[in-house]
Structures are given as structure tokens and as C-alpha cells.
Amino acid sequence: DTGVSQDPRHKITKRGQNVTFRCDPISEHNRLYWYRQTLGQGPEFLTYFQNEAQLEKSRLLSDRFSAERPKGSFSTLEIQRTEQGDSAMYLCASRGGWRDWTTDTQYFGPGTRLTVL
Amino acid sequence: AQKITQTQPGMFVQEKEAVTLDCTYDTSDPSYGLFWYKQPSSGEMIFLIYQGSYDQQNATEGRYSLNFQKARKSANLVISASQLGDSAMYFCAMIQGGSEKLVFGKGMKLTVNP
Numbered sequence: 001d002t003g004v005s006q007d008p009r010h011k012i013t014k015r016g017q018n019v020t021f022r023c024d025p026i027s028e029h030n031r032l033y034w035y036r037q038t039l040g041q042g043p044e045f046l047t048y049f050q051n052e053a054q055l056e057k058s059r060l061l062s063d064r065f066s067a068e069r070p071k072g073s074f075s076t077l078e079i080q081r082t083e084q085g086d087s088a089m090y091l092c093a094s095r096g097g098w099r100d101w102t103t104d105t106q107y108f109g110p111g112t113r114l115t116v117l
Numbered sequence: 118a119q120k121i122t123q124t125q126p127g128m129f130v131q132e133k134e135a136v137t138l139d140c141t142y143d144t145s146d147p148s149y150g151l152f153w154y155k156q157p158s159s160g161e162m163i164f165l166i167y168q169g170s171y172d173q174q175n176a177t178e179g180r181y182s183l184n185f186q187k188a189r190k191s192a193n194l195v196i197s198a199s200q201l202g203d204s205a206m207y208f209c210a211m212i213q214g215g216s217e218k219l220v221f222g223k224g225m226k227l228t229v230n231p
Binding site: 045055095 | 152169221
């Protein structure tokens with residue numbers, strides 16, 4: 001089993017630009033999650049997909065943020081008109097959803113580190 | 118609202134010693150799960166151990182065990198026989214009821230000295 005992969009690993013952009021991140025979950029995992037982690041903090045939940053349906057969104061996910069999972073496999077997270085406060089690590093996780101949490105937990109990818117200048 | 122509190126900013130331990138990392142939680146939902154994740158400097162969150170609110174026994178996974186005290190709302194992680202590779206940030210997290218949203222604490226940094 002390959003793990004969760006994320007691309008790019010690092011992104012530097014100028015304020016006001018749009019950025020898009022990609023997440024490829026573990027094969028056959030039907031649940032996919034996005035989290036944001038700022039320096040010195042734990043990850044904060046952004047949104048969650050079950051297959052292609054976006055079932056839960058955090059208030060943190062402002063109008064400038066949009067996430068998609070069009071075919072129920074990979075997902076993209078787009079940030080429009082980036083601000084310096086968007087600088088963070090963006091983490092993706094996936095889970096099978098068919099077993100209990102002991103053996104079917106959220107497995108995280110390596111993250112995309114965004115720096116907004 | 119659910120909340121995770123990790124008050125220890127950092128700990129130092131000698132290699133081969135046991136160490137306890139503290140975590141307290143707050144929730145009004147009787148059904149919840151508690152997790153510990155490790156985050157090395159590479160950044161990836163690595164799942165360590167899970168405890169369900171209805172589990173009668175404390176969870177164990179290799180060198181990791183979770184000291185679950187439900188009445189005190191604490192879920193401390195115990196690492197036996199620390200290794201140099203255990204040096205990392207450690208996060209306690211909770212999931213509540215039917216939600217899929219993990220709520221994390223601020224984490225604490227463990228340094229294992231040779």
C-alpha cells in the first residue's frame with residue numbers, strides 16, 4: 001500500500017495569487033480530509049469528503065477556499081487571492097471507512113507547506 | 118464543544134527510560150475516540166494509538182500505551198523504553214460521536230537524549 005501523497009510539497013506565492021494543491025489518498029479509501037497546521041499549533045480541520053461528496057466544512061474554510069474530489073479519488077484544494085495569513089502546512093488524510101477506528105484511522109500525507117509573501 | 122489540552126510544552130528524557138505525555142479532553146458526548154499522533158521534523162503525522170470511550174481496557178500498541186482515566190477526562194500516552202527516534206512533536210486528538218473531524222491539541226515536543 002502506498003501512502004497518502006501530496007503535491008507540491010512546498011509552494012511559495014505572492015499575496016493575491018491563486019494556488020492549488022493536490023492530494024492522492026490511499027487506494028480504495030473512500031474518505032478524504034483536509035487540515036491546516038500553522039506554526040506551533042495542532043492541525044485544524046478544514047473539510048471532509050466521502051467519495052465525491054463534501055460532507056463537512058469548517059468555518060475556517062472561507063469563500064476563498066474550495067475543495068473538490070470530482071471522481072472520488074484524488075482531491076484538490078484551491079485558495080484564491082492568497083493572504084499572508086494563509087501561510088501554513090496543508091495536510092491531507094484518508095481513511096477506508098469500513099472498519100473501526102482501531103484499525104481504520106486517518107492516515108496523513110506529508111503535507112504542502114505554503115508560504116505567502 | 119470538544120477540546121483537547123496539552124499543557125507540557127516540552128519534555129526531555131533519557132534513552133531507554135519511560136515517559137508519560139499528558140492529555141486532557143472535554144466533551145459532552147458519551148461516544149468519542151482519543152488518538153495520539155507523532156510528528157517528526159519531516160512533518161508527516163504518524164498514527165500511534167487509539168482509545169474508544171466505551172473501551173474497557175487501556176489501549177496498547179507495542180511500546181505505546183494509553184492511560185485512559187474517563188472520570189478525570191485524561192488520556193495520557195506512555196512510551197516505554199524511549200528511543201532516539203522517538204524525538205518528535207506529539208499530538209493528542211479527539212473525535213466525537215458520528216463526526217469524522219479530528220480535533221487536535223497544541224502538541225508537545227519530546228526530546229530523547231542518548
